[in-house]
Amino acid sequence: MPNETNETPKAPKNKKKWKWFFISLSVILGAAAAFAIYWTVGVYNALDNFSDPEATKPPTEEAQETPVPIPEWEGTERVNILLLGGDARGIDEGQVARSDSILVASFDPVTKKAHLFSVLRDTYVSIEGHGKGRINTALALGEYPLAMQTVGDLLGLDIQYYVYTDFEGFKQLIDTIGGIYFDVEKDMHYTDNADGNRYDIDLKQGYQLLDGDKALQYVRFRHDAMSDFTRTERQRNFLQAVSKELQSTWNIIRMKKILDSVQPYVKMNISVPDMLKLGQLGVKSHVASTTQIPPMELIAEDRVGGASVIGIKDEDELRAYVQMTLEQDDTIPVPTETPIPSDDSAVGGNTTGNSSTKQ
Template identity: 40%
Template sequence: MVEGKRVIVKRKRKKKKKRKLILFVILLLLISAVAFSVFQYWEGKKAAEDRINDPERNEEMEEYAKDFEASEPVDGKLNMLLLGEDSDEYGISRTDTIMIGQYDVDNDRAKLVSIMRDTYVNIPGYGYNKINVAYANGGPELLRQTIKNNFDIDIHHYAIVDFEGFGHIIDTIAPDGVEIDVEKQMNYTDNAGGLHIDLEPGMQTLSGEELLGYARFRHDGESDFGRVRRQQQVMSVLKEELLSFSSIIKIPKVVGTLIPYVNTNMSETDIGRYAVSFLSNTPGEIETLRIPVELPNSYWPVDHSHAGEVLEIDEAMNRQALEDFLERGINPLEEDSSNSEMETQQ
């Protein structure tokens, strides 16, 4: 009887030791993971150290953030203004990429709206002009006001990436390149803008600089319409690349690299919080829309003496389409397709 009790006591001690060992190993792994993440984060920042110490850039970032009148997300839907920036030959900032990215935290959905840069809108204080003129004249805040006034959509944060930064970020996410199906021969050189595109058709593995060229190419029959479509394609490919296992372990380094190359009013804490949420509750395919929408009488080209060739739009139609897409989860193009099929059947 006594011997039996001793055996039971010994077994209990062994179980306790085993539990302690397991807990110790888990704790060690967690500490190692945190240490690795911190190391990777600072490695990313170190790689872009010259950007962090750029006083002119830092001053611009502070000015934009101070002016931006952000509202808080409603119903878990974060609307982010995503801008691609470069400078003209006189050093004036301009954007040929204007997107609204929406992350619906509660429903794990991601949406992307591209607004054509030549869309003719009413800019507060400036009158009607191309929408990218709002950014040139008043930065992200004037662009936020313009989107709110014309489309009644609230923007909560902005992120501006210059084209040099885009290439660096891509090379950090995918140092071996990104696979993409190049649809046609693409050749274009802009020495003044530092842009050189030379791509062959077919499945290609592109570096950050080459992928940027693919996304910016517009010297064909599709012009800006083709560029917007390719930009949305690139964003979807990058989302899949970022979520691959090999890229997930580099997330801290990606964030560290991203911060110096991205001008944003979002805090590093919020960036980390949304990144964790995105990775732990991965949205499915990114839903996309373009403004002006591809519906009958949605837009038409017009040449104005003060603005050049623009896209005038049916404001009510495009405002409704954008609201339906972002707020109600209705894709106006799918609705129109369904209606057309019903009319054909009748």
């Protein structure tokens, strides 16, 4: 009898404990579900402000005599996104900005590998309907469709989407996510007398928190011996840091605020459903390589009209190099990085592949 009186209270106490545990769990899950619905609807609405699928159509017949076909993404094959950083200083309203930075992000939905290619803006290429010219002029000559086609032809890739932002949009993104901790490899100084010295560069060497203004200075700096070669390397490295920061739990929660903050500065042709699919793919993917285009060993130093341009020794070999990079097992180091010299030293080369299938 004593044992029975000692044991009988225990069962109700345990039941009570589990009862409150499940009630608490239900409340937490309910709140999480409510937040998820709010977040999804909010982000969806924010994304809807970005989407302009019609923007890939040529604006006038003068800009492009024949329509430029834009490949469609079905969701299962490789997807390639043209990332354009524009320099809109000194242009009138309605005019098209110059491409200050040209990158292509390539994602494989099957392997979940992402590759980032940065294209040297002075690369001398064929631009359909306009003969040959620097690749960064394609945007001004035929807007986004022609830029997508020109970069895609160079790399041997189908470019399905573009994302464009200018200096201010980039700064706003970095400020909204709270800046990026980054190791600035050397002192960087440059006086830019345009726009009332608004875009002067003054950075000190060392690991530090870069706000939007300082981050823009870092990715724009090219006033050293290797000029645009090291600048594109900096851009690829910095974008990897930004990508990692955007995938943090805190910034995923704040995604609607982030999207709202940069929306006035961004143009793209991605529909909202595709944005959501690409967002999921981006979170699941990892960066397998970052690569300069053209690689050092395929660059030919040319002059056109007395000005220096970046020629290509063999375009077929260049496309084969891109294909090799995409197919490379990322457990084996791919020699695609251009070292950033702190003492203006020379830059080494890369290796090439042997296939050139357009994807």
